[in-house]
Amino acid sequence: ASVGDFAAPLIQGLPVIARNPAVWAKATARHYQAFFDPTVQARFIREHRQTFQDMAAQGVPVGDPEFFAALNRGGGLSLGLLEKLPGGAQVRGGLAPAGRQTFGRFQAGYNTFLGTARAHLWEGMKGQMPSSELAAYVRNLTGGLDSAALGVGPGQRAGEALWLAFSPRLLRSTFALGTDALRFLAPNPTARQAESMRTVASMLTGAIGVYVVTGMALGKTQAE
Numbered sequence: 001a002s003v004g005d006f007a008a009p010l011i012q013g014l015p016v017i018a019r020n021p022a023v024w025a026k027a028t029a030r031h032y033q034a035f036f037d038p039t040v041q042a043r044f045i046r047e048h049r050q051t052f053q054d055m056a057a058q059g060v061p062v063g064d065p066e067f068f069a070a071l072n073r074g075g076g077l078s079l080g081l082l083e084k085l086p087g088g089a090q091v092r093g094g095l096a097p098a099g100r101q102t103f104g105r106f107q108a109g110y111n112t113f114l115g116t117a118r119a120h121l122w123e124g125m126k127g128q129m130p131s132s133e134l135a136a137y138v139r140n141l142t143g144g145l146d147s148a149a150l151g152v153g154p155g156q157r158a159g160e161a162l163w164l165a166f167s168p169r170l171l172r173s174t175f176a177l178g179t180d181a182l183r184f185l186a187p188n189p190t191a192r193q194a195e196s197m198r199t200v201a202s203m204l205t206g207a208i209g210v211y212v213v214t215g216m217a218l219g220k221t222q223a224e
Helices: 014-019 021-036 039-047 049-057 065-074 080-084 088-101 103-125 131-141 154-163 168-183 191-217
Strands: none
Touching: 014 021, 014 103, 014 131, 014 191, 021 039, 021 103, 039 049, 039 103, 049 103, 049 131, 103 131, 131 168, 131 191, 168 191
16 A cells, blocks of 8 residues: 655644654655655765664664555556556566656655654663663554564555555554553553653643634634
């Protein structure tokens, strides 16, 4: 399954707005830049090489291949069924460049947004909690919790991809962030749980605030 839109800042990036609006703004700017210039991601990784090495050592992904799995098999639009038709291989070969210039650019934008947000969050919070805890928080915050790393088998992952809101990784990350926030209410919460509670509380407060202010702007009564 592939997606072509600029939705990353308000899907995977929604909790980042609550946690660090400045990081979100930087990641969003690079998100759009990368669509027009896909080399933006490579340059950013080179400039923050040590950060990405530290994150990789703790299992934090650079981007999100889940939304663009169909691109990987054929190096372009994955149209394997075409090859079974007369002249299908030639048609697929002709479509591959179009795939790189459309879905490929959207993939670069998605991955650049996520990589930028994760790197800036890591750099800004490094030292505030153990690296393993920081890695789990950053993964949960940005939809990067890997189902395979949790021991979920390929059959179950395939079924989840069909039924769990299109993106099992993002859904698992969202539940994990919320669970960590609730665990903050238990005795002796960890720094990761405290950050998760702060993020969820800020996001909910912001969402409700926008709702109320919008209603006031539209002239709604307090009862409405």
